[in-house]
Amino acid sequence: MTQSADSWAxxxxxxxxxxxxxxxxxxxxxxxxxxxxDDPATAAREICKVAHKISxxxxxxxxxxxxxxAQRVEDLCKQVCDLSGAAQTQAVQQELLPALDALGRExxxxxxxxx
Amino acid sequence: xxxxxxxAVDDDPAFHYVLTKMMSQLGYQPPVCVTSxxxxxxxxxxxxEHFDAIxxxxxxxxxxxxxxxxxxxxxxxxxxxxIMMVTTMVGRDYVDQAFAVGATDYLTKPINRIELQAxxxxxxxxxxxxxxxxxxxxxMESMDDVPGMRFAFEExxxxxxxxxxxxxLALENHLLTLSRLKLHSHTAVAFQxxxxxxxxxxxxxxxxLDCMADVGSAIAACMKRxxxxxxxxxxxxxxxxxxxxxxxxxxxxxxxxxxxxxxxxAVYESLGLPMLExxxxxxxHSGLFSTSAVKTMLGRxxxxxxxxxxxxxxxxxx
Numbered sequence: 001m002t003q004s005a006d007s008w009a010x011x012x013x014x015x016x017x018x019x020x021x022x023x024x025x026x027x028x029x030x031x032x033x034x035x036x037x038d039d040p041a042t043a044a045r046e047i048c049k050v051a052h053k054i055s056x057x058x059x060x061x062x063x064x065x066x067x068x069x070a071q072r073v074e075d076l077c078k079q080v081c082d083l084s085g086a087a088q089t090q091a092v093q094q095e096l097l098p099a100l101d102a103l104g105r106e107x108x109x110x111x112x113x114x115x
Numbered sequence: 116x117x118x119x120x121x122x123a124v125d126d127d128p129a130f131h132y133v134l135t136k137m138m139s140q141l142g143y144q145p146p147v148c149v150t151s152x153x154x155x156x157x158x159x160x161x162x163x164e165h166f167d168a169i170x171x172x173x174x175x176x177x178x179x180x181x182x183x184x185x186x187x188x189x190x191x192x193x194x195x196x197x198i199m200m201v202t203t204m205v206g207r208d209y210v211d212q213a214f215a216v217g218a219t220d221y222l223t224k225p226i227n228r229i230e231l232q233a234x235x236x237x238x239x240x241x242x243x244x245x246x247x248x249x250x251x252x253x254x255m256e257s258m259d260d261v262p263g264m265r266f267a268f269e270e271x272x273x274x275x276x277x278x279x280x281x282x283x284l285a286l287e288n289h290l291l292t293l294s295r296l297k298l299h300s301h302t303a304v305a306f307q308x309x310x311x312x313x314x315x316x317x318x319x320x321x322x323x324l325d326c327m328a329d330v331g332s333a334i335a336a337c338m339k340r341x342x343x344x345x346x347x348x349x350x351x352x353x354x355x356x357x358x359x360x361x362x363x364x365x366x367x368x369x370x371x372x373x374x375x376x377x378x379x380x381a382v383y384e385s386l387g388l389p390m391l392e393x394x395x396x397x398x399x400h401s402g403l404f405s406t407s408a409v410k411t412m413l414g415r416x417x418x419x420x421x422x423x424x425x426x427x428x429x430x431x432x433x
Contacts (some may be wrong), residue, residue: 008136019129052174055203057129059225067225071203 005011009061016061017111023050031100040092041081047096048077051103058110066106073099119242120165124183125172125201133226134170141232151175152183159193161247168238170222171208179326181212188217195273197241199234201226214289215345219282221292241284244273268315271349274328280335286346286356290409298409302359302398303416306334306372308390311351318388327351330393333375337368352420354413359400367425369395396420 027050033043051074058067078098083091120270123134123146131148139145147166149155152175158164169187173180178199187193200213200221210221217319219241222234247266266272271283281289290298308314308330315323327347334353341363357363376391383390396419401412 008140009133012132012136012207015132049174049176052203053127053129056125056127056224057133060133060227061129074203 001094013061016057020054020058020107021111023054024104024111026050027100027107031097034092034096034100035104037089040088044077044080044092044096047100048074048081051077054103063106063110066103066110069099069103069106073103118144119167119239120144121168121170122155122158122166123148123170124150124152124175124180125170126150126175127172127238130172130201132247134208134231135226137226137231138235140228141235143235144169152178152186156186157184159187161191162192166196167192167242168199168200169193170199171218173200173202173213179209181209181216184218185215195245197238197245199238210292214285214292217281219285220288230287237284237288240427241282244282247272266320267349268312268351269349271347272324274324274331274347280331280345280347280353283346283348283354286344286354287409289344290356290412298401298412300359301412302357302363302400304355304357304363304365304368304397304398305348305416305420306330306353306393307396307417307420308351308353309394313317314351314389322388326388326391329379330376330391333378333391334393336375337371347411348417350417352417354416357398363398364399365395368392391415394420396422405419 027047027060030043030046030050034047039107051070054070055067055074058064058070073096076091076099080088080096121138121143125131125134125148128150131146131150135145135148147158149158152171155169155171159166159169171180171183171187175183180202184198184200187198189197197219198217200210200211200218201224202221203224210218212220220234220237222230266275273282274280290301293301309325314326318326331345331347331353334355338345338355338357340395341357341361346354348354372393372395380390396416399412399416399419401409
């Protein structure tokens with residue numbers, strides 16, 4: 001958490017991190033579905049919802065990088081949903097999965113820093 | 116502002132925490148928080164619950180904020196309640212749709228205190244305007260002037276009984292959300308009531324607002340062939356925003372408007388009031404590289420209507 005974060009944000013941090021940990025699990029489950037490749041659009045839609053929530057509040061708790069990475073994932077998920085066939089598979093492999101890796105690292109950092 | 120009661124609708128409890136804390140720090144009552152559009156509609160349809168303004172997340176599962184906004188606007192007692200849409204940067208594409216169904220303003224997540232303070236301040240002013248309009252409406256209906264009700268000629272007050280109009284602040288907010296390129300694809304045109312200042316001096320405030328509401332309804336009737344946003348801008352002037360791809364014949368509109376206003380002649384004559392007459396300004400659009408594009412565009416539209424009855428030139432603002 002950055003020093004600029006408000007004291008109230010510090011007080012609410014445990015709740016935020018609890019939610020973040022649950023969200024990390026939700027993303028991991030959908031990521032599995034995404035890698036299996038059965039229905040990438042549905043998995044991307046679910047990841048998009050979770051990423052949307054993270055991007056909406058992470059910066060308020062001092063995790064600006066986590067917020068912007070979640071925003072990138074949200075954006076990529078929307079793109080994946082708009083594609084189909086080989087273009088969709090390519091977008092998942094080359095864009096979305098690496099972005100999810102980066103998001104996972106940011107989530108790990110946030111959770112480890114607070115532990 | 117301490118007495119203002121807000122309803123916050125967002126499916127993310129973390130956002131409720133952030134919003135509640137920030138609003139408390141700014142001296143506001145903690146908002147009433149609900150996590151779905153359905154819950155919000157139940158809350159808002161309860162006649163025993165009063166809310167001054169609503170913060171509404173756009174992207175929610177099941178019913179999204181845009182559909183919820185439509186339902187809220189369909190409720191008679193919330194037809195003018197300020198609604199501030201809340202969205203992430205990724206969701207900004209939806210903001211246009213939200214304004215089209217009656218949103219007042221929007222706020223981008225993650226929220227910061229300075230922006231929230233400015234936006235809530237704007238909502239406070241709107242709520243005050245609505246309260247004033249409601250008082251005037253009540254006074255008008257009881258045919259009784261209220262000496263305490265005062266507003267200046269220049270003020271862009273909300274007009275009672277005029278469903279086709281949006282508030283001037285909401286119109287500005289909508290234009291501010293557009294990218295420069297999108298703004299460039301819009302046209303502004305202003306309307307001015309002839310002798311508006313003299314009407315303001317001669318009539319009491321309620322009669323004046325009633326006159327403006329009649330003119331607003333007549334303008335809306337003339338513009339109904341295209342999609343438009345219309346607002347009362349104060350000083351007996353109206354500003355209308357149109358899509359630039361639908362050219363507007365201002366002379367024809369002026370004639371149509373004169374015909375629409377004739378419908379009120381008998382009533383005004385019987386009341387000893389002057390006949391309503393309005394002029395139409397030039398269509399004005401924003402330059403691609405202008406600064407302060409929104410204010411400039413609206414300002415130039417209003418300047419043109421003050422100058423002459425119908426301009427043949429297309430002004431390029433900025």
